[in-house]
Amino acid sequence: MFHTAHAAPAQAPKTPTGPLTLSAQGSFFIGGRDVTSDTLSLTPKYDAHGTVTVDQMYVRYQIPQRAKRYPITLIHGCCLTGMTWETTPDGRMGWEEYFLRKGYATYVIDQSGRGRSATDISAINAVKLGKAPPSTLPDLFAAGHEAAWAIFRFGPRYPEAFKDTQFPVQAQAGLWQQMVPDWLASLPTPNPTVANLSKLAIKLGGTVLLSHSQSGIYPFQTAAMNTQGIAAIVSVEPGECPKPGDVQPLTGIPVLVVFGDHIEEFPRWAPRLKACHAFIDALNAAGGKGQLMSLPALGIHGNSHMMMQDKNNLQVADLILDWIARNARAPRRGR
Structure with a gap:
């Protein structure tokens, strides 16, 4: 059984330097459906009638030399794109590169209907x-x-910052530049990102699904659809956790949920933390393997919701990577 972690804080790592050697990199799309419409264009230069592909998911991958067994799929949250995991707003190393330097292949997505994944404009x-x-x-x-x-x-x-905030508020403009309109409410149900994540996990033959915020629930929904290819789930401050009665599909998948600081000071966040505690307790009671990692309980303070961009982001990354190394395992045969 795994419960809320209580331990001495990990030593803050030094930022790795030197060449980063890859064995492969590239990108592809997964999923999607064709839509035929008479309202594809408002200009006479282009025919308004035609067929477009929508709901696909963009995936960029980088694979280091001698990659470890399970790649990490990075899933961004609301109003953002895969840029979440790249360089931080103040120019430091993001989790994508750090994970690569630690030996993990990375697959960074843009959610369906976001970033480089197409949207359906015909309704507008x-x-x-x-x-x-x-x-x-x-x-x-x-x-x-x-x-x-x-x-x-x-x-x-706004714009008052917590005295102990780990977010580089002096570089906040760099975060605002990353933010994009969110088409979530206009997408089909279930969200096509969930089905696309399942297809990706199966394609990879095993991956750790690491999600954030709005997308925090997606790996759990993916597992409820099909557990094939899911070696572990890491959910960073999910907008919601599964209900205690919905844990059965997850009992064979190691699960880590991570929360930062100042949770109890926000009515949006305190109930979410409580619900995730209940979920982890129910998962463990059902024979699963779950952990809720509270950074303040580890003596690490000031982390924001954007902990992958916080000033101590590599320290938090090490905690997650240590958990993955100890817990990720061969996925069960899917349904």
């Missing part, structure tokens, strides 16, 4: 052309700096 054009009522417009969301400040727990209110 249909309204502008008068072929559909405004009520059919997709629901879109963009997080303003002010709202994101509290959601990401940089401080109690």
Whole structure:
């Protein structure tokens, strides 16, 4: 059984230097469906009628020499793209490169309908052309700096920062540049990202699904669909955890949930932490292998919701990589 971790804080690592040698790198798309529409264009230069592919998922991969057994698939959250895992806003090494330097192949996705994964614009054009009522417009969301400040727990209110914040607030403009409109509410149900993650895990023959925030629930939903290819799940501050009654599909998959600091000071976050505690307890009671890692309980303070970009991001990465090394295992045969 695994419970909330209580241990001395890990020593902050030095940023690795020197050449980074890869055996392969590239990108591909997975999933998607074809949509035929008469509202693909508002300009006479292009035919409004045609077929486009939507709901596919962009994947970029990098594989180091002598890669370890299970690659890590990095899944970004709300209003962001795969850039989440790359260079930090103040120019430091992100988790993608650090994981590579630690011997893990990385697969960085853009969620379906985000970044380099296509969106379906036909509904918007249909309204502008008068072929559909405004009520059919997709629901879109963009997080303003002010709202994101509290959601990401940089401080109690914009632009006030916690005295111990680990986020590099002096470089906040670099984070705001990363943020994009969120098409989540306009996507089909279930979210095509979930099915695409399952296809990716099967394609790779085993991977650790590492998710964040909005996408925190996706690996669990993927496992409920098919456990094949899932060597472990790491969920960094998930927007929600599975309900205690939904743990059965996860009993054969090692699970780590990670939370940062100042949780109890935000009504958005305190209930989420409590629900994730209940989930981990239920998973372990059902014979699974789960752990909730509270960074403050380890003596590591000030981490924001964007801990992969915090000033101590490599220290947190080491804790996660240590857990993966000890717990990731050959996936069960899927359903």
